Structure formats: structure tokens, C-alpha cells
Amino acid sequence: MVASMKPKFNKYWDEYCEILAIAAVLDPRLKFGFLEYCFTTLDATTSKMKLDHIRKKLKKLFDVYKKNKKKTVPVTSGSKPAAKTTLGGYDGYYAFISQNDGGNGKSALDKYLEEPVLDIMAFESLNVLSYWRDNANRFKELASMACDVLSIPITTVASESSFSIGSRVLNKYRSSLLPSNVRALICARNWLRGFESLDSDEVDSEPLKEVGEEVNEAGQM
Template sequence: MLVRALKFRKAFEYLSVYDLNYKSLPSEEEWNRGEKLCEFLKPFYVITNLFSGSKYPTSNVYFTQVWRIQLLLMKFSSCDDAALADMAERMQVKFDKYWEDYSLVLAMGAVLDPRMKLYLLEKAYEAVDPLTAKVKVKELKDNLILLYNDYVARARPSSRVTTIPTPQELITESPLEDDDFDIDIFDLERSIGTGVSNTKTHLDIYLEEPRLDRASFPSYDVLGYWKDNQHRFGELAKMARDLLSIPITTVASESAFSIGSRVLTPYRNRLLPDNVQALLCTRNWLRGFAESEEDENNNQPNENAISGLRAGESSMP
């Protein structure tokens, strides 16, 4: 609504000239505040639609969007407009609490985006809080390695590169004699020199490979990448499939970053927590987060039933 009104700014000015009864023309300061407010809220609108839409994105998208929200809050917390600065500061309080408990699993999903990997996540952490960036990156990498090792342990041991024979195999297959001693030593040194790569896991190889350029791949099928490279990365590709398939709508962004309170219908507010969770999850899976007239119509019979029960209880001796 505000965005549409800004498009007709000149029209409102002409209206005040031709219609003397029009007395509510916004001032220049109010127009400027409206523009800043739209600039501030538009990213939240876009990100909320991305998270809560019917076409759910993969989990690698989540980290970058939350990071953009943080940069936006930092920018407007120090703006000249006192009202916007106050709004951003109150939202920052909720964001800081949310950021402290940020899911490492979703951060792992971002690492498994070949356009990001650990490098971009480290830069993002530094932009948010340089003091804790190294600690968070180390914690993320350690947990990523633990999870990968768990996948490898549950599968056949095929996560190491074993195409080159080990030095021990070379020695046992070719007994050292005076005539071919120099040749065997040469083969041994060559095997030892390349044997370092044998200890690298698929996770190490993936992280060391160059990142894809985000400018060249602004929208990229990350799941397709892991499907095409499954023959190269083995269990890491399976881990990526599981992590990237996590629905990022598990925590609704409306409640995570809104300065208001959560909204529940009076009927849902009386249900047990397990029943509320089942109802909300089922509804979101079927319809997304769009409002439905059916919900409003269904609430009235429930309210009448509850009122009848209360009336019956009050009439009992």
C-alpha cells in the first residue's frame, strides 16, 4: 500500500492544488520517511515470501538471507530517522537472541553450496561479529567433520582415494636386490610424494576445490550439483542430499524477527502443545502460510462449543 502511494506522490501534490478540500497532503519529511520505510521493509517482505512460499527453497538459501537481515538491521540502527532506528534496534534484540542459537545444521547446508563453502561463511560471520567469527567457523567445521565421519562409518569404507598403491605394497611386490635397488627407491619416493592425497576425505577435496562464481551462477540447482557429482564425493553427496532437503520453514520468519507477539486463534490457544504442533505443521504442509477463510469459519463452531461447555460447568452444583 505504501509502495503504491509513493508512485503517486506527484498526483497527491496536484490534488492538493486542484481540490481545496484536500487537507491531508503528506509533508516532504513524511514522504522521505515513507521511502526509507519501504527500503527497510522490502527485504523482509522478499525474504519472508521466500521462506514461507509454497515452493520451499533448499536449506543453503537460509544462511545468506538471515545474514542479509543482520546487515540491514545494523544499517538502519544507525540511520538519522529516530523512528526507523528505534524499530531496527528492537528487531535487533530479537535477532541477537535468534543468532545465538542459530542452527549449525542450516549453516552446514550453506557450506555444501559450491558457490559458498567455508570461505564465504567465514566472511559473513566476520561481518556480523568479528570477535566470535573464528569460534563459530571452527565449531561449524568441527561439527561438519563429525557428521561426515558418521555418514562414512555407516557406509562401506569408500571415502578415501585408493587408486595409487601404498609404499608397503610396492615393497612387498618387488623384493629389493642390488640390481634394481635404485629403481625401487625411485618408485617408493614417488608413492610417498603422492601418498598425502590418499589421506584426504571427500569433504577435504570438496572444500579445497575452487568455488563457483556467484555472479555466473546467481540461481543454481545445488541438489543437481550433488546428484551429478555423486560418483566423485560418495557419502558426502548423500549427506548433502539430507541436509539440503531440510525445510527452512521449520521456524517461521514472521515470528522470529517480528517485534510483535505471535498470533494464535483463541481455539488453538486452548489446545495442548502437541496438538497445536500437529495442526500447524499439517496445515503448512497442505496450504503453506497463506490465510484461509475456512480457518476463520471453522473457529466459530469451536468457540460456540467451548462456550457451551463452560456454561454447563458453571451451572453444575
């Protein structure tokens, strides 16, 4: 049994989702150290190659957000200027350090990765999305990218299992659909994907008429 499961296990990790790896890097408690630990534990010979691949993907995605951030919308005469935010009298100091940070040639991604990771024990219940929202002024376009990546809904259900109905049995234990709804769905599926035509004398038109009415009612809901 173990011998038959090992190829499937290896295939699972060879075809890992890159966006999940990027999401782990965007967790300030994990970053690349966590990926290095996982990749090394699975296969130390390919760990460096996988880490470099994720770095390139992350940099490429960040460059897209950085490029879009530079595109400014022209202000029309009828538009109102954006409200100026105050930092309790520290506006000048913030502008000063922001200018210095921007002049050292380091991007927001570089600064984020260079910062030490947060203690995972002290911040066990950290809301990562709240972290990026609170640090949006520091990381700018990187914070926007992180919020988009971390808000992607993740599912572990295989696509074949989600859309295939070949092996499913509709009964009162496995489905809560009413029989009338099941007939309407199956009839609509046959109309969309086609079905074998039957002779007119073998078809009872009254059930088809009822099903058609059910489909119309379902479409109007």
C-alpha cells in the same frame, strides 16, 4: 527504538540455526568463505570460534554418513547382482584414480573443501541439488549427506506463531474455514485438552450433537 531492537538482533544471530550454516557450506559457490565473511561482518571477535564450531559439526555429521556407508548388506542366494555401470571404456581409469584418491588419506569432505569455489556470477542459477547428483560418483557419501541436508524444508515462521491461536481472530478476511469446520475443530480441541464442565440444565444437547457429527465426518474425510 534502535536501542530496543539491538538486543533482539544480537539474540537472533547468537541463536542462528547450525543446519543453515552447514547447508551454505555445501553450496559449491559459497563454502566456508561465505560463512567467514558473514561471521566477520557481524562480529570479528567471535568469527573464528563460530567457524571452528561449524567445522566440528560438519565433520561429525559426515562421519555418521561415512560410517553408515561402510555397512554392507549381505547378498542372498536369490538376489540379483547390481547392474554394472559403464563409463564409455574408462572404467579401468576411473577405478585407478579412485584408488589413488582413497589412498592419500583425504576424505570426500576434505577434497570438496579443498576445491576452489565456483564463480557465483557464472553459476548464478546453479541447481545445487543437481550439482550433488551429478558429482555423486566423486563425493559418494558426502553427496548423499548434501542431498539430505539441502532437501530439508526451511520456514521463517516462528513456532509460537504457528501453533498459538490466542491472538487470532477468525473472520472472512483472515480465514477461509467454514463456520461448521471451525466449530468442529474447537470442539475437538476441547475434547483433547479438556474444558470446564457445565451444569446439565445450562447445556443444550442438540448443538453438541451436531458438532459431534461434524467431527466424525471430518475424521472420515
